[in-house]
Amino acid sequence: MIGTINLPQASSMAGNVDALYSFILIISIVSFVIIVGALVYFSYKYSRKKSNPDTTSYIHGNTALEVGMSAVLFVIVMLIFAWGWIDYKKIRSVPANALEINVIGQQWLWNLEYKNGRQLTNELIVPKDTPVKLIMGSKDVLHSFYVPAFRLKQDVVPGQFTYISFTAIELGEFPIFCAEFCGTAHSGMIGKVKVVEKADYEKWQNIWELEQRLGVSEASEKSGEQVSPVERGKELFTKQGCTACHSTGSNKLVGPGLAGLFGRETTLSDGKKVSADENYIRKSLMEPNAEVVEGFTPLMPTYKGQLSDEELNHLIAYIKSLK
Ligand code: CUA
Numbered sequence: 362m363i364g365t366i367n368l369p370q371a372s373s374m375a376g377n378v379d380a381l382y383s384f385i386l387i388i389s390i391v392s393f394v395i396i397v398g399a400l401v402y403f404s405y406k407y408s409r410k411k412s413n414p415d416t417t418s419y420i421h422g423n424t425a426l427e428v429g430m431s432a433v434l435f436v437i438v439m440l441i442f443a444w445g446w447i448d449y450k451k452i453r454s455v456p457a458n459a460l461e462i463n464v465i466g467q468q469w470l471w472n473l474e475y476k477n478g479r480q481l482t483n484e485l486i487v488p489k490d491t492p493v494k495l496i497m498g499s500k501d502v503l504h505s506f507y508v509p510a511f512r513l514k515q516d517v518v519p520g521q522f523t524y525i526s527f528t529a530i531e532l533g534e535f536p537i538f539c540a541e542f543c544g545t546a547h548s549g550m551i552g553k554v555k556v557v558e559k560a561d562y563e564k565w566q567n568i569w570e571l572e573q574r575l576g577v578s579e580a581s582e583k584s585g586e587q588v589s590p591v592e593r594g595k596e597l598f599t600k601q602g603c604t605a606c607h608s609t610g611s612n613k614l615v616g617p618g619l620a621g622l623f624g625r626e627t628t629l630s631d632g633k634k635v636s637a638d639e640n641y642i643r644k645s646l647m648e649p650n651a652e653v654v655e656g657f658t659p660l661m662p663t664y665k666g667q668l669s670d671e672e673l674n675h676l677i678a679y680i681k682s683l684k
Pocket of ligand 1: 466467468469503504505539540541542543544547548550
């Protein structure tokens with residue numbers, strides 16, 4: 362379709378949205394050509410010529426033409442309105458059998474939780490040809506859940522739930538963007554929707570559920586013995602959004618890279634030197650702006666009350682492991 366050439370139509374409503382978009386675009390182009398064409402033509406036709414210094418004659422209005430044109434324009438605008446309304450109703454109506462998934466936006470990532478308790482970060486896996494309803498909330502500020510390939514966008518608002526519903530009709534991976542400026546790492550708040558065959562989806566969930574029951578699943582609460590603190594810390598590191606601002610290498614993002622940080626002497630913005638030990642990392646998480654590393658801005662949100670002591674230990678274990 363015009364204007365959306367490189368974007369797959371990966372949801373059942375994408376084609377409808379594109380059709381209306383193209384209709385409006387074509388009407389706009391045609392109107393532009395007619396208006397600008399007439400403007401140029403009349404400018405020339407009625408311009409005062411050197412050979413003819415007479416005043417241009419006064420032209421009266423044409424009631425029939427004016428009423429007729431208004432009527433035609435009114436019909437076109439109402440057609441666009443009705444078309445848009447019908448598709449909007451389709452997009453907003455959720456089939457009763459829709460697969461419900463919770464989405465929580467936060468600075469600066471997407472947390473997803475399935476009904477069976479399975480949690481994913483920045484990756485939404487859905488079955489093809491199945492209606493899905495995302496029930497969305499925000500932990501902190503306004504975000505907007507945007508999947509261009511589905512032609513869907515919805516604000517995610519703190520203090521209330523919003524939703525979107527879609528049926529994916531194409532296999533593959535499609536990016537999720539945050540379409541509402543939400544702070545420093547807004548542009549890094551990127552996820553993906555992975556559309557898989559229905560059978561593969563069921564298998565993927567069934568295996569996980571079985572593993573949960575048997576207590577052999579990786580990184581599950583029930584099988585603490587099988588997962589090392591480093592692995593759990595690594596998971597937390599992604600889940601808590603650390604990755605938006607901190608690389609696990611040495612390159613600077615919004616915050617310092619964390620490789621080799623542990624045990625190193627660090628210079629703070631007030632010139633003070635501190636050794637990056639357990640207490641330093643704890644303080645960095647709970648009171649992030651108390652000790653800011655030289656050359657960085659105090660932007661980190663606090664994790665006070667959001668991490669259990671156990672989780673804090675896991676995160677520290679993981680940071681320690683980054684060489
Ligand atoms: Cu979240 Cu922009």
